[in-house]
Amino acid sequence: MPSSYTKPPQVEVPVVHAIDRVLQLKNRGDALNNRTCTMNEFAAIVAS
Numbered sequence: 001m002p003s004s005y006t007k008p009p010q011v012e013v014p015v016v017h018a019i020d021r022v023l024q025l026k027n028r029g030d031a032l033n034n035r036t037c038t039m040n041e042f043a044a045i046v047a048s
Contacts, residue, residue, distance in 0.1 A: 018045065018046075021045055022042055022045070025041045025042055025045075028041075
């Protein structure tokens with residue numbers, strides 16, 4: 001890999017964490033059968 005090719009970790013890391021959070025909330029929502037709660041929590045994370 002050329003040294004000039006570097007991915008910006010400042011962008012990738014938050015995205016990965018956000019995806020992990022969304023998946024966790026989705027699993028919680030599915031377990032509770034309450035997608036509205038999941039959407040509200042997701043919106044709160046996006047807004048923060």
